[in-house]
Amino acid sequence: MKKYLFNKIANQNISNTLRMICYLLISVVAMTPIFGQQTKVKGKIIDSKTNEAIPFVNIIVLGSKQGIQTDINGNYTMDIQDGQATKIQYSSIGYKTEVKTFKRDVSQTISIKLIPQSQNLSEVTVKAKKDKYRNKDNPAVVLIRKVIAHRDENRKEGMAFYQYEKYEKIQLNLNNIDEDYKKKKAFKNFQFIFDNLDTSKTTGNVSLPLYLKETVADVYFRKNPQEEKVYIKGEKKIGLDQYIDNNGIASYINRLYEDINIYDSNISLLTNQFISPISNLSPTFYRFVILDTLQFQNMKCVNLGFSPRNPTDFAFVGNMYISLDSNFSVRKVKLGVPRSINLNFVNELLVEQEFAPVEDNKLMLTKDEISIDFGFSKKENKRGILGKRSVSYQNYVLNKPIENSIFKPIQKNVLMDMALNKGEDFWANARHQGLNNVEQGIYKMADSIQQVPAFKRLMTVAGLVLFGYKDFGDFEIGPANAFYSFNPVEGFRLRFGGRTMAKLNPKLYLETYAAYGFKDERWKGYLGVTYNLGNNSIYEFPNNYLRASYQEEVRIPGQELQFIQEDNVLLSFKRGVNDKMTYNKIFRLDYRHESRSGFSYELGYKNLTQEAAGSLKFERYDISNASPDTPLYNEKDLTSSEVSVNLKFAPNEQFYQGKNYRIPIINKYPIFQLRYSLGIANFLNGDYNYHNLTFRANKRFFVSPIGYTDITAEAGKIFGTVPYPLLMIHRANQSYSYQLESYNLMNFLEFASDKYAALFVDHYFNGFIFNKLPFIKKLKLREVITFKGLWGGISANNLPENNLSLYRFPQAADGTILTNSLANGPYMEASVGVSNIFKVFRIDLVKRLSYLDNPNVSEYGIRGRFKFDF
Template sequence: MSAYFKILKPLLVLTLLVLTVSSVFAQTTRIKGKVIDAKTGETLPFVNVSIMGTKQGTQTDMNGSFYLETPQLKPTLRVAFVGYSPEVREIDGGKIVSVTFKLKTQNTDLQEVTVKGKKDKYRNKDNPAVVLIRKVIEHKAQNRKESLDFYQYNKYEKLEFDLSNVSEKFRNKRSLRKFDFVFNHLDTSQITGKVNLPMYLKETISDVYFRKLPENKKEVIKGEKMTGLGNYVDNNGIKLYLEALYQDVNVYDNNILLLATQFLGPTAPVSPQFYRYVIIDTTAFKGTKCVNLGFSPRNSNDQLFQGTMLISLDSSYAIRKVQMGFSKDINVNFVTDLRVSQEYDFIENEGLMLTKDDLAIEFNLLKKENGMGLFGQRSVSYKDYIINKTIEKNIFEGLKTDIQKDAEKRDDAFWEQARHHSLSSKELGIYSMVDSVKKVPAFQRVMNTATFLLEGYKPMGGFEIGPVNTFYSFNPIEGFRARIGGRTTPTFSERMAFETYAAYGFRDERYKYFASATFSLTDHNTYTYPIKHFRISYQNEIKIPGQELQFVQEDNFLLSFKRGQNNKMTYNKVLNLDYLNESKTGLTVNINFKNIRQTPTGSLYFNTLQNDGTLKSAPEIISSELMIGLRYAPNEQFYQGKNYRIPIINKYPSFQIRYTLGVKGLLDGQYNFHRLVAYAQKRIYIPPIGYTDVALEGGKTFNPLPFALLTIHRANQTYAYQPEAYNLMNFLEFVSDQYAAVFIDHHFNGFIFNKLPIIRKLKLREVITFKGLMGKLSEQNKATAENGLLVMPTDENGKPSTFSLEKKPYMEVSFGIENIFKVLRLDLVKRLSYLENPNVSASPTIRFRMRFDF
């Protein structure tokens, strides 16, 4: 209020303002309530709460809470829920009121099929509610908007994120005094009744087109506006991540994607096997007589919805309104409330289309109902519907989502005209507030510190030092290893990026180093998707043969801890030229040239077999390789970090194929060869019993080559579980020139544990894994005196330590428990084959993995 004191100095004006505000608040009754079962004390979700004599009303959330505002001084509330006697109570108004309703169960015919259904056995047989939902399922194909030949409309989407339930104690923290101006933007949520602080706002205006034959859908984004935190985070990645959390919800879909997870919908053909249904009452909705149908999970922990839907009492059995959310016991992390509210209306008497579409989610790290957290609300409105009018074919050409060139540069005049409804003063203030926060030195210090701790880089002008987790590591060859390095930022240059590091091993007393230069071939920086760049680099480094880690550096401190022996390594000098071209279609082209010089170290030796049976040492092997790779990943989404990408996995597959040509004589390359590798992966959703990740890989190398240039299968000797490595295979244990591999992970999402009385309270989730590898080493790649190839490695006693896979496939299985403390996964891994190999454990072994997931 300090700003008002400075402006309104005259005492009379200030007094009038206070009296006016007091009068307004006096005329507004704000009701925060909770509804519980009078006997058990359990909270009741989706209870109807209405103000008698008005059309005002709401439903309780997953925690049994509700919030209402009314100008009435003494409103009368009616609280009603199937299976319970309704309660009517007059509220003393003119202030904020907290009230608790304790509903008593009633003995009615509906009790047998109540949504709670704990006392009486619920049955599908002879249940009129189940008969009704089966009619809805039978007719849903004709009621979906996709049943129309054509449709188009203008769409306005608003996604807002607030800091929820901001307390007075939080506002008065000393550390926030330099940010006190942001509290001028506090607002009371009309949904939860909690005091919120707006933090993020994204608006999108677009035109949407659909045709049935051949089926195609196109969205043309005409304007996009959002708050951002500059170079501290990947703003586009945040946008994509939030879009993955807040997907379009179609109640007619069998599987509904939310929070990057698929949930079985209440109108799926198999839904009567997992949901309970009950007829609550009949009502009129916009002139149409409807049945109010309630639904809830048979098991409250399962990843299903609960709520109500209004179904037309005519031959269409169309859904006209749906309100649904989660059970408070659902096995979903960090979500304290979720509400979907949708309404369907007839457009041009041709078909039912969405006219109201709201999705609100409240997040809290510990799932505390009254704790401070995040509240996100996605509101979508539609207008200018055109139904069953032919749309020109050229509209559907190109990408399914097409962003117009100047969409992110629209001025205020465009938005004032394009928005379907005006923003509130609080919403308008978010943009200026965030811009002001970014300029505060204290905020910049906080963000720099957070960037250093979370991503491992310390900004210093146009350069940043890091990553911090590589500054210190150790291994048997180098002993203690020290490293220092960094990279330029877009502040230095939008079109060029440079990266370097230097390291020193105190045991081998050798320096290692790396330097690269990247040149963007687009109008944006080298880190922004889609990337199109040329990179040149040179590296002098120590490597574990066959270990190419995708998201982390090999000298990461946490990877220094390994089981068994880890003393077979090579010193590599690598010249790398790389051209990368990503496109928004999902197609990536990669052309790469490498010249690699490998020198063995530790207990690894490069030896050739002589005619007299003796071994001759080979100082190094040199290869010059030209690689052409294609990758197709339609609708791929990810968050771009400083030195990694976090994929936002969806239902779409990805495919990759790489061809490598070895050229003898080019930069001293010693071998001619060809190599072909193919890879495919897909996530298969099977609600409500989880999802399965499947990956297939295969490859073949042509022409004789030493083992170091063949496929050395990716092993894992750390104690961390690695999804795409063989977790009980030793380094350099298996080599192939042709192979096929399969990785299968099925995540049950607690489907089994949710049924166990005590364990289900822990919200644990089950996962099973199978990994199989078949391979072969051709006769031409087995070392002889005639071909001069390298002899397979042996241990200190001269016994073989590297093998081919010709006897049988390598297999390992695991059973895991994930979501321990919401972030930890523990796997009991069992190796099934090649147990006779040296340094192999036949007993199951525990591995761990840290993973954040909803």
């Protein structure tokens, strides 16, 4: 077998695209130097054709046993131990071997451009075409198919039960710190932070530690029914909660650094899905090559290299050690990503895992490390964030039954009591390995920097710019983006407000604002009082509070935007006519209760009085003698009085909690919401009896390798007879931004229903098509397609032409009816978009597919939005 493998390797002409995956393990043997001075060589190895870095290049000091490999970025640094050696050999499968002479007893830089073998014209023959990479009769592909065939028996999820303790450490550093950077004026009052610099042992890069998070947890798994629960016993992170949502940042970092299971078909990493090198589809998407046979953990293994056939696909480059026994198990794996991949803000990524036998020789993870170099520029020595995650495992217990009570919680991650408040005695015993001096210094630096007045001023300004609030300690003023706005009814509008914080009273919170429109010359405002029933701030998850509020405000009917406020200045710019609005007087009493299990509920009472504003009118016939012959009159206002219950089930939901909104961190888990409202006539001036029931579900589906799909389904029904302001007025969008859950070519008040079903489908290709097009692929653009469909209708008793006591639908000046039912079929629109423009912008061409004859509608439109994603 061995002879057959090496004969095949010797005759195999490796393709140019394998240059990123070559890896030969060289043992490092320390040699005693003859001369007193040190010989040091460093440099970078790049491809002579593409100028891209080549990782895992084998570098050997000729005449000695000393050797190393380049890192994922093609860099290397080595101290020459052999005092007689003068030459270094650089080799990588797929490239011509180079030999360079170095000078002894000095430090020097030797960077090499390796020539791909396909460029070496003297070696090109008529047989070259026969040596083209293929799966057939390829021993590397034969081997990976055996690994795939044994995947289910080798993965830990093949066991009936398992449990272990996991200790995780995540650290973020600002890299490439030099003397000039430390002397910047901005750090004049913070020089002490540079007392805790971290120097890489392999690259010599100096970085400044910024963030540290530790977690210790017990993990339990059962196969039938398959469930995994993680009981978090302790969690510790730097304390900057006064300025940022520390828990939200931790959630986002956890999303970036998800557990990687090499045996999964698709691997989640950096909010994307990568094809695993041992997926069933891997022979289609990867090239494999046998690099060597070796001994590892007393087991004969094959070192198998791999890289994506198309270097722009979401796939890995790296190598793995495969045991040459009947199990064909993975003993060690190293994963990186090609630099040409369509991945934002990531310069380098490296995953290293090792498996070792524990009970009954079952292989389990013993080493699990991820390092990611984040940055806005891929140029060398540019500053960015270096993120490192290391996980250790111990106390494995395999195939022993686990009590059912362990799996009773709904959520996967269970935060145990006092897990966030463990003392140093707990951590001294819980850590699998103690913190080094740099890691200890991160906690100390975080505590010290918050005492510096200049830092407090800096964070205050940052809070105003990023979150819209100016912090005064006991209270905040904001949000700044709502201070100024305009609309056709109010004209120029000014608003000013603020709210108290937990420092003033952790149980009682006040929030208020006042606004004035210079055209309608009317005051608006809000006053809310919240009593906190939980132990944390009301601006932190999970919420548990009782709130009473009163608001007078102007709104466009049917517009309830998510995450942003209607009087945000950016939403003041709208297309078309949008002067039909209502003045609203709203009294609310709400109780909100959230839990980490994923189940939450809200109980509420709302009294809403609507008054027509602008060109909108509440017109109807005399109720006592309603007929087309009687004159119309304008109703002054409409009052609804309703109680409601809102249920939400969102297992494993994650989000970043902002100052005045939440940004969801979308994962693979579904979210379900059910809302019921009861309108009561003659209770606190309520005008109508009705029932309103709505259901909503949304989920992300990963469809590797062609991206992912977000699907939202929604349905609702109103029981009772109500005028159009109490119907479901469907969410329209007349701004120039693309709104995910509004209809972007629908006009305000254009459609209303008392029964409806809606479907939103957004598919993100992540550049799957553009990455294969010459020239365009260099722009790292991504494709998006969407479809939005709305089915509905209005019952006969809620149509004004059938019930003359109801308000007439809004009309234009020429008498054209502007509000319609969906009796003639669904409203549909679709769009094709290009995202990742300058890494943060998306533009869509939207086409309206139905109801094209309605007045003042556009068949096509161009919309844009900002989106930050990896």
